[in-house]
Amino acid sequence: MEKYDLVVIGAGPSGYAAAMRALDFRKKTLLIEKNLVGGAGVTNGALSSKTWWELSRETASFRKNLKRFNLEVPSINYKEIQAEVQRAVHERTSMLEEHMELMKDSQYSELLSFKQGTARLITQNEIEIESSDMTKEVVWADYVILATGSRPRYLPELPIDEKIVMTSEGIEAMEDFPESMVIVGAGVIGCEYATIFSGFGKTKVHLIDKGDRILPFEDEDIVRVIERNMENSGVLIHRNSKLIRMEIKHERVEYELEYDDGSKAVFNVEKALVAVGRIPNYENLWDEGVDISISKRGIEDNDTQTNVSNIYAVGDITADISLVNVGELEGRYAVEKIFGSPDHRLVYENISTIMFLNPEVAGVGFNETQAREKGIDYKVVTLDYSCIPRAIAKRNTQGFIKLLVTNDEQMKILGLKIIGNHASSAIQAVALLIWMNKGIEELAECVHPHPSITEGIQECVRMLLGKSLFKPDALRGRLSCRTSMRGVYADIKF
Structure with a gap:
């Protein structure tokens, strides 16, 4: 059985950061990932969606300034924009993979290992890894960091098929701008996608908001600016509404809303995006004997350490703030706590945030x-x-x-x-x-x-x-x- 000082499960932003920080302590480290290096933070999360936003912002700015050049509004090539997003994702994932490959010829060659596969804790020190060809192996770890991230939350009453009714995972595979789209959820993710698609000027966006304003956690003066810009871009905000029915009919989406005054209305659009948050990936991650404490929000941790003394949890899998920069911070900090002596506890009061809106x-x-x-x-x-x-x-x-x-x-x-x-x-x-x-x-x-x-x-x-x-x-x-x-x-x- 191969033995490691540290095994990191998940090569997203937090797991990758943890593995690289462990090398600074000259610790023998194994990084395990079942999908793509970079995780959702690169492939269908922060990087990809923000690339869409940048391209949408440029498009909206160009349309706004056409009068200066006496030009008509040009057509927008969806395939080219989609390809540009894919190139951005490829650039980042390729760099991360190249970095690990080059490590084999560096001073860290004897320290870092990478395995592709699905990992599961069978004891607090033993990790079983199942590769794509169904072969299995077990490795030993003095310490384990869980960094398996999160996935979009599904609502069981909605017909999510990732083609017509989608989450952020399916939206990347669309073949063209939809002429209309309803977004379920008026939080950060929903509002960012409303900004993106309305910015291209090709999609009539509907946004369902159960309250009287979007982004309920945000100050009212900021929300007023965002709402005004959305509506000026053609977004229809369904305020004080509850989604009571959604069906796929004739390859389109029919949905019904009930408003606070008791009235109801039915709408028909081409696509739907469900953006109601994300849930942590911890299913089948450990056997019953390991007994890691979890809550509805994720793994419970104390300064990144779980209730099992040698197992740590970082990033979206925890009940803390789900942001890429926070995940990286937690990954690095967990390693420093395991192998070093941090100068202070991890604090969240100075975490910087950004919402990609208009x-x-x-x-x-x-x-x-x-x-x-x-x-x-x-x-x-x-x-x-x-x-x-x-x-x-x-x-x-x-x-x-x-x-x-x-x-x-x-x-x-x-x-x-x-x-x-x-x-x-x-x-x-x-x-x-x-x-x-x-x-x-x-x-x-x-x-x-x-x-x-x-x-x-x-x-x-x-x-x-x-x-x-x-x-x-x-x-x-x-x-x-x-x-x-x-x-x-x-x-x-x-």
Whole structure:
């Protein structure tokens, strides 16, 4: 029986990161993957969907600016766009595979092994691997990291066939833009796909929302911008509605909604996308004797360690945040905890996020909705993109920056939310200060490149310190500076 210091099951973002970090500790490591290296984070998740988004955004921008060139709207080649997405996925998976192949001729050649197959824990140290030709072998591991990821959630009452009624796994195989599509689920995934398909201008998108607004976890002022842009792009948002029936009829989708007022309506579209979250892949991953604790959300872990002392869990398989960057962080941290001594526990308060909408939305820390739910008193400052030279130069001033700090003299940063162009490029300094538990004065003294979106963050800080270039009283509607005490707002007077 082959013995390893560490066996990592799953070669998605978290598992791959864990295996590579183990090599830094000079540990004999086995990485196992049953499908493609890179996992859903590359093949039918973050990378592929964001490539679709980038191409959709470029298409929408091109259509918007056609008048400058006296051009008619050109036709869009679906096959070419689909091929471009596939090329992006291939580039990433090929690089990961090439990297592992080249490791065979490096200083890590005796440390890293890779096996293709399905893994199952038969004891807490023994892993059975079944290859595609049905042959089996058992290996020994001092430590095990489970990183098998997640898959789209199926609703049993819906006729999901991955051809007409699809999840994010089936949508990659479509042969052309559908003339119409209904999306079940108005969370991040559903709204991103609504943005993608409406952006190409070839599909009438319907979006089912059981509440009175999409993205219920997000601040209302941000949702208003996203909803307005969606509807301007032709998206029909079914608010306050419940899906009571969906059927495939004559190779199309018929669905019926019931609204909060009791009325009902029937709609007919070409395709349906079910985007109601993802569920962890832990079925048949271990025998009963291993007895790893799980909850409805995934494997329960304590700082990446499960209740079985030598088994760790990272990425989407856990009950923590399901993001690629979080999975990679957890994978690296788990290895450091096993073979080293981390300087601190894993923290999630400074995790940066981005929603690929129109426009993009990036954030770190608390938003206002979360701060209110937790009963936190805070100060909040908002600055419109029309006050930022870089946004003006890009001829797109839609968006704003919102900064939350504690409602005291220290004004420690609670969170930052940006909606608009370059949003994701502007939040890292704030993420670092949240991790350091620092206040805002460090941001006020930074010399930012000009023109840049980050200058807007600096102006927000200066407003809180009472020394801004633009004064909120003079530019009402573009700037605001308020306190929230026990849920009651008041303007800050300087």
